Amino acid sequence: xxxxxxxxxVRRGLEPAMVGARLAxxxxxxxxxxxxxxxxxxxxxxxxxxxxxxxxxxxxxxxxDGAELxxxxxxxxxSFRIEKAGGPGRAAPLLGGAPKNAAHDHVAFGLSTGSRIVxxxxxxxxxxxxxxxxxxxxxxxxxxxxxxxxGGELDGAALARLFAGxxxxxxxxxxxxxxxxxxxxxxxxxxxxxxxLSPRRPAAxxxxxxxxxxxxxxxxxxxxxEVLEEAxxxxxxxxxxxxxxxxxxxxxQHSFRVYGREHEPCGQCGGPVARITQxxxxxxxCGSCQR
DNA sequence: AAGCGAACCTGGCTGC
DNA sequence: TGCAGCCAGGTTCGCT
Numbered sequence: 367x368x369x370x371x372x373x374x375x376v377r378r379g380l381e382p383a384m385v386g387a388r389l390a391x392x393x394x395x396x397x398x399x400x401x402x403x404x405x406x407x408x409x410x411x412x413x414x415x416x417x418x419x420x421x422x423x424x425x426x427x428x429x430x431d432g433a434e435l436x437x438x439x440x441x442x443x444x445s446f447r448i449e450k451a452g453g454p455g456r457a458a459p460l461l462g463g464a465p466k467n468a469a470h471d472h473v474a475f476g477l478s479t480g481s482r483i484v485x486x487x488x489x490x491x492x493x494x495x496x497x498x499x500x501x502x503x504x505x506x507x508x509x510x511x512x513x514x515x516x517g518g519e520l521d522g523a524a525l526a527r528l529f530a531g532x533x534x535x536x537x538x539x540x541x542x543x544x545x546x547x548x549x550x551x552x553x554x555x556x557x558x559x560x561x562x563l564s565p566r567r568p569a570a571x572x573x574x575x576x577x578x579x580x581x582x583x584x585x586x587x588x589x590x591x592e593v594l595e596e597a598x599x600x601x602x603x604x605x606x607x608x609x610x611x612x613x614x615x616x617x618x619q620h621s622f623r624v625y626g627r628e629h630e631p632c633g634q635c636g637g638p639v640a641r642i643t644q645x646x647x648x649x650x651x652c653g654s655c656q657r
Numbered sequence: 658a659a660g661c662g663a664a665c666c667t668g669g670c671t672g673c
Numbered sequence: 674t675g676c677a678g679c680c681a682g683g684t685t686c687g688c689t
Contacts, residue, residue: 368682368683369682369683372682400665400666400683400684400685424683425684426686432680439683439684440680440682440683441665441666441679441683441684442666442667442682442684443666443667443668443681443682444682467668468669488666488667488668489665489666489667489668489681490665490666490667491665491666491667491683491684492683532660533659533660534659534660534661538660538661541683543683543684550682550683551681551682552682553682570670644661645660645661645662646661646662646663647683648680648681
């Protein structure tokens, strides 16, 4: 579920509850998720104040008042739930997924405000790490992460430079987090459809021989920013019953033009949306208007 | 070195 | 109704 817009939606939902609060208690219910939890995880977190909650690529980063950062990744199925102080029985806000089974509540942060933040992740592809603040940029998790698509750097020239010489299909290059950070399967499919570009086209075909951006590169950069901004504004999307801060559904799923729409008519030309497999992942696209 | 397929794990859906 | 098989938003590893 979580691509950049979903992680950003989760960040915005958690921010008012977490920032400024102290982590009064940590309930860690298993030794690992995708990776083992850090040594003495609960001990290192207990008593720390959360000073800020940031996002980099698909990572959530809590700045703590000590020397460490708490880095969290939601994997495929991770979500957070906020349990407000004194409110059992009230509908709990859900962030980033659809937790149903308390057996998959793996970590709960008890806050000094009395609220609890519960992390649920059935598939356990998510993980949490503690890293020293000065090591942040050089840390293995972050040193090879590419540019933020909404950070103001992503334009046609940047795409042309990143994709120059790459024989991989455009779809695969856009999913490569070392180049652009935060795009996932849904938004890559959606952006390519909006740009009228085939996912099978070699990535290098967006650069000219001299490395300058083609009009296609300029257009693709524009629609990547556009689709992500629209999705963030809509509170992310969901394939099932993803909810955001106030418990309402993330709405962007209703705006998919190709993702999950195999055999349905393309909104542009009426032709059928095709589904192929690239690098082991499903790609949805219109074979007649994406060239 | 880049690119690709498999692996990690569980749940939900489809079809027999 | 039961069950086998397939599929899923991401990342990493290991093999060409």
